[in-house]
Amino acid sequence: MTEPDEMIDRLEELIDARDASGASALLEALPAVEQSRFIDRLDDDTQEDLMMLVTPEQAASLLEKMPEAQAEDILDGLAPERAADIMEELDSDAVADLLGTLEDDEAEAILHEMEPEEAADARELLAYDEDTAGGLMRSEFLAYPLDATVGSVTEDMRSNAETYTDYDVQYAYIVDADERPVGVLRLRDLLLSTPATPVTKIMLPRPLVVHHAMELDELAQLFDDKGFVGLPVVDDEKKLVGVVMRKSVREAAADDVAEDFLKVSGLGGREELRSMPLVVRSRRRLSWLSINILLNVLAASVIAAYQDTLAQVIALAVFLPIISDMSGCSGSQAVAVSIRELALGLVRPVEMMRVLGKEMALGCINGLALGALLAVVALLWKGNPWLGAVVGGALMVNTIVAVSLGGLIPLALKRFDFDPALASGPILTTVTDMCGFFFVLSLATMLLPHLV
Secondary structure, three states: OOHHHHHHHHHHHHHHOOOHHHHHHHHHOOOHHHHHHHHHHOOHHHHHHHHHHOOHHHHHHHHHHOOHHHHHHHHHHOOHHHHHHHHOOOOHHHHHHHHHHOOHHHHHHHHHHOOHHHHHHHHHHHOOOOOEHHHHOEOOOOEEEOOOEHHHHHHHHHHOHHHHHHHOOOEEEEEOOOOOEEEEEEHHHHHOOOOOOEHHHHOEEOOOOEEOOOEHHHHHHHHHHOOOOEEEEEOOOOOEEEEEEHHHHHHHHHHHHHHHHHHHOOOOOOOOOOOOOHHHHHHHHHHHHHHHHHHHHHHHHHHHOOHHHOOHHHHHHHHHHHHHHHHHHHHHHHHHHHHHHHHHOOOOOOOHHHHHHHHHHHHHHHHHHHHHHHHHHHHHHHOOHHHHHHHHHHHHHHHHHHHHHHHHHHHHHHHOOOOHHHHHHHHHHHHHHHHHHHHHHHHHHHOHHHHO
């Protein structure tokens, strides 16, 4: 047993013993990525026990460091009262992001248990489109009237220091009587000015603002062009409603890239982690693969149009591209999950046996389903059950091989300092093509008397 495995076992023991301080100390001694990986290895009940054991503040800190899909699964299992306590320790933008991943009734149950003011803020943020300034902003910011002085501002900051500590304050904003931003206060200017100085004397006038409906692409470009840490967000009446941070925009842009990658890989843009239930993962992958097999049958019908000129066994050639392509698609999905988990730090290159076990289990289910579907197609086309057995069996076995290799290849490449995203696809395609052809032709050779 490796040292990380021993530490995971130790964490489970601490949770079972209800040792909150011990579990917290073990997790806090780990880097953020390792915390997510350790929690990912716990079963659902133990994860929930951990979130009930630690303080709401500690639980919120753990959730913030997790992939969104992992945090969503944990929140799903918590009582609304506990989930609300944890939510109240998060920044408003993080609350909106997490609530947005839940079913409406689950989100509403949590909002019902939150403090009215915080629940109202969360509902307002949830009303904005997710990839806009409004959907990405946080509602915690500092704003002061035009008649404020340096002394009144600094006194307010001192009096509310405990609250403002969580605001990630970079600037303070000056607003007019209609709550429209008219200036920005830099903290250093406050510190270097006398208490009686009016804020209007030291503020930067006419601040750059963004409308709540500004989309992610435009926001990303704006932050690339400007050096701001954050920008004020205004509504249709130009009132200050929040602040969008550079960090939030970058994270959202990265999530969009990851989502596009998952779509291309046949996962529908939805994040998948191997800690998710096997049936859920299988259903998500099959939803795309089942459609793709039909498209491949249509493409192969072009070859089938000429089958009268071929001997009967040559009919196998029609299914060769289907089997190789479908297996390649299954393997590509496994590649996508491995690359994503490597990026999130949820899996390490040395954990090949764990990944192999997870993918082989899923490969058996999907291989059986896809193999049976292709066998039925072969039977309906030729009326020969042996032909269906050959092509269906070959697809089933090649799917198991493909998903196993797809899960392992990125880990092996990472271990030898190669880029998994760049090299995994070509390697997987070559291997699955070779294996697919071998399985079809070897099975056909064994059953040749039944095929001619």
